[in-house]
Amino acid sequence: MNAPKSVRASAPVPVGADGTVRTEGRVADLVAAEDVLLFVNAAITATGQREFRSGAAEQQLSLDFLHTYVRVNYRRVYAASLALDINHHNAALIVRRLLETAGEASPGELRAEGRLIAARLALLPPPRVYRLFGELRRGKVNNRRTRAIMRDWLAARPDLGHDAVKYRAGLKTVARHIHLPCPEGGGPLAEVGAFLFRPGRLPRYEHGLLDAWRRAHYEQGAVAELPFTVAEGFAAKHGMKREVFLKRAAPGMTRLERLRTQERRAAAGRHGAPAPKADLTVMPLTRLALYVLSLGFEQRAERRAELTGALRAAARRAAGGHAGSWGRVHAVLDDSFSSSGSGQKRRRPLAVALACHHLLEVLAAPGAYRGLWTSGAGDALLVRPWGPTPLGMRILDALEPGADGAAPDRLVIVSDGWDNAPEGLAGEVLRVWRARLDPARRTAVVHVNPVYDAEGFAVRGLAAGVATAGIRDAEDLPALVEIARFAEGRTGTTELYAYLDRRVARFTGAGGEGGVAA
Template structure:
């Protein structure tokens, strides 16, 4: 009975982690936004009620920011009657997770806690400590003014220096502020020249207010742009012939860069092929780090079927993950081959099209007898249905019973109806993936999905990840 209970706990934890890695609550190719939200809400409530310690431990894994915020919110809402040791552990995990989350996500979480009336001592302490650790409080007060104001008010924080007047009565300070950024914000209400000292997202509103021509605005605001903002503005800057906005693509995060590449028209991709290939390769090698070339003979089957378009909320996200995985696996492998479901010969020119014919591509891949087989797909094998599962079954049962080829299926799409990511079959472990950067960790986690490792080993793995996660926070 104990073994059965532990097996169920292991399955439930992996189910939740897959969901928390892949789903952001947005519309997918086959699921509405409402279905995604309802399915995720059930999983969070289920894990919180049945496996609270495992639920909190998932903050140390590669769950996305959307689900990390939901985990933190649920833990803080239901913190009454916790044992002191559990409370301390949760508090440390929450504080560390907030350190690595995007600040706008954290402020959004704080506003949600305020809306829910969550104002216990632990919540106020977490807010106070996170605010105190921010590297540039004045920048936050300008860029996230409404959220900072709500957080300060809700947690009863004392705003230091001029921050209080800036947040709550900024335009009454007619003589101006001593803090340069606050003063630039005040002056930008009256003079367009002052807006170029502000963060881009704040300056953009003032530029519209002063009717500054878009090319002039982009040209002069360029020094204030973050890497992500530069990448997001590449298309409009090229149309407006603003060369100053261009950035070194090789410094961009791998999966985000893949999304940028796929958003380009195919003729532009063809014209800039060498530049884009070099940037993707550099980004992939940066992610691989010391593991470059150490994965042996790797073969990948990559899904560029029509469903890889994803949805209008996340256009081409599954395909972007597959493209990023292609470059990362190539960097990790000693020798490498890849097979796209469409048969596309050039990864940079892929586009969502056709059915998901995984079975034939798996036959092609396994003929090469790789040490590692990696499949990146939403799992909807439909050309013909079920062929992929049968190929994998025969391979494992008849042709490779010793398991000399390790297999993993990385699925970038959450299936709301099944509360998880769709599997190809029992012959291959399946884990959810959102960013290709997480692939090395996810491949390690796949052994638990395969059922060869038990609950005790999963607990040890989670404990080790938590210690590493917390240690990294102390070292930073």
């Protein structure tokens, strides 16, 4: 496995005692900016899971190196990444590494990191936070700062009784680690403490969920009162029929639980109990695209109006105030065989492309969008992972003027970057376009890549002059296009750090103390 290009290209960038980068000359400045963007793209895209062209072990090793390299050389930037649209996996990794290495930070850095960590933990799903806290306990990270962060997060939880039932092992681990006071008297904490550490001591609980859990051991009627994931275990214990259980549990299921139940039934054909129907119009765009692709062609065709309407509604929500502001937009969307992803990330690249297709249609001016699939497919709802990746040919088509004779204002390419029909044509087309046909850059070209390349420590690009950004959820596309401009090589750390400082200030609601360029 090779080191990142910027690491191979130059000596390590000097770092001052305060964690700032001492750039000496334009080359060092651009190297630092490239290192930062390399990590940001990886943190947005990589999850340490198997991809189409690399295994989980390679992904994890590559990601571990990047985290260590950026934390050591650019600690302020490493922490500031928590304010960006990185995925949950990398956000938890950053929090863990910052807490494990608190001794390497200055007091000012610790204060800034504390605000970022608290703001990020508030956005992470509770199961992931409990898993993170468990890893910190096993790693014997038990300093006062870590315990305070855990206590503050628990104090902000809306209902510890609910957490005690749904995330019992995780809450029990955290309570032990931070020595959470659970007195034997009255009060909510006393009941939670009794539930976690002294089960069976109380004849009943005042908290509804805690008492439902107690009654569910011998009373089927109490099963439906529990969170769905907990109720499933009790339903199996009581031998409840699946259709009866789903009917009773339906009112308390979350939108995602309804959707997952429908997906499982779709994957198993038409056998099994009928699933409670999810309201697709309120689903996040990329998650909805994954559900659509899990359906067979016949089901998609039968439900065309419903599915297309839901995708367009989700795209309008994701576009927000950007709707119609991008002018003429042409897109090249990769539905080649590699977009099938892997067993762990099944059809994820294709789902991102499908979601981007609908989002770009909303972002473009009315009637000024044109989407081109690499397979030549004309029906977005029926796309499937198939064939080679003729990116170069599709980019040529996309750069053609529209019906009004005008060139596109933006060209967006959604692909893993493996151009192979013929190999390298996409990069050559873009190079010639920039050098000969559009030197004034009237058409903005951006490549968004949903797949992390473990061997290259980056998301695979197409051409030197074309900005490439990692993407995990199509909803982040407007923000990623903004940060992708830093990848064109024409700006250094000053502009990039100023952008990060603005994002950190918005994310934490704090002033400029502890900025990445401070």
